[in-house]
Amino acid sequence: GQNIDQPTEMTATEGAIVQINCTYQTSGFNGLFWYQQHAGEAPTFLSYNVLDGLEEKGRFSSFLSRSKGYSYLLLKELQMKDSASYLCAVRDQNYQLIWGAGTKLIIKP
Amino acid sequence: SQTIHQWPATLVQPVGSPLSLECTVEGTSNPNLYWYRQAAGRGLQLLFYSVGIGQISSEVPQNLSASRPQDRQFILSSKKLLLSDSGFYLCAWEDGYISGANVLTFGAGSRLTVL
Numbered sequence: 001g002q003n004i005d006q007p008t009e010m011t012a013t014e015g016a017i018v019q020i021n022c023t024y025q026t027s028g029f030n031g032l033f034w035y036q037q038h039a040g041e042a043p044t045f046l047s048y049n050v051l052d053g054l055e056e057k058g059r060f061s062s063f064l065s066r067s068k069g070y071s072y073l074l075l076k077e078l079q080m081k082d083s084a085s086y087l088c089a090v091r092d093q094n095y096q097l098i099w100g101a102g103t104k105l106i107i108k109p
Numbered sequence: 110s111q112t113i114h115q116w117p118a119t120l121v122q123p124v125g126s127p128l129s130l131e132c133t134v135e136g137t138s139n140p141n142l143y144w145y146r147q148a149a150g151r152g153l154q155l156l157f158y159s160v161g162i163g164q165i166s167s168e169v170p171q172n173l174s175a176s177r178p179q180d181r182q183f184i185l186s187s188k189k190l191l192l193s194d195s196g197f198y199l200c201a202w203e204d205g206y207i208s209g210a211n212v213l214t215f216g217a218g219s220r221l222t223v224l
Contacts, residue, residue: 033212033213041217042217043153045213048212050209050210087152095207097155097213099155100152101151101152
């Protein structure tokens with residue numbers, strides 16, 4: 001079967017750096033997405049990786065290693081508004097999105 | 110630019126009552142459309158997806174159904190709601206051209222409570 005694993009919950013301090021990991025086992029690979037979802041709201045797109053390496057977008061970066069079936073989302077200079085769930089999703093060989101259960105990130109002052 | 114509208118935002122329904130959630134997309138043609146459900150504190154469960162008018166694929170057998178009467182309209186329905194149907198329902202769209210890089214964009218969601 002297809003599977004995506006993320007930690008259920010993480011806690012970090014305002015101003016710090018946090019890394020949220022995602023490992024996947026899917027039938028084929030056509031890209032990996034990270035979404036942010038604030039409580040009670042819809043997910044919003046953060047990043048897309050299809051080649052190995054690091055993609056940087058301001059305070060957020062996303063890394064992919066296809067050979068290891070591994071990705072991480074790196075959040076720098078954490079702000080209170082970064083408190084949210086972060087969802088990892090992979091497009092399989094049929095271009096269907098397989099979703100992880102999400103990581104709830106709690107930011108403490 | 111493309112926008113997605115989903116309504117109603119919130120509804121409270123008694124067990125056994127019908128349901129209709131509607132979603133429309135503007136600014137694009139022939140999108141792929143999706144209905145997801147998210148239980149409290151859980152991940153996204155794909156319910157239905159559609160690649161064109163009248164074409165519906167169901168991922169989870171249940172008492173829900175979906176229809177796509179127009180290119181940019183997607184409707185989620187139920188004839189008789191169950192308590193287990195409570196949750197956060199999300200409509201989403203992506204470009205119909207097949208590409209791994211297509212970004213799935215979500216509507217604001219509909220929170221359903223069945224009592």
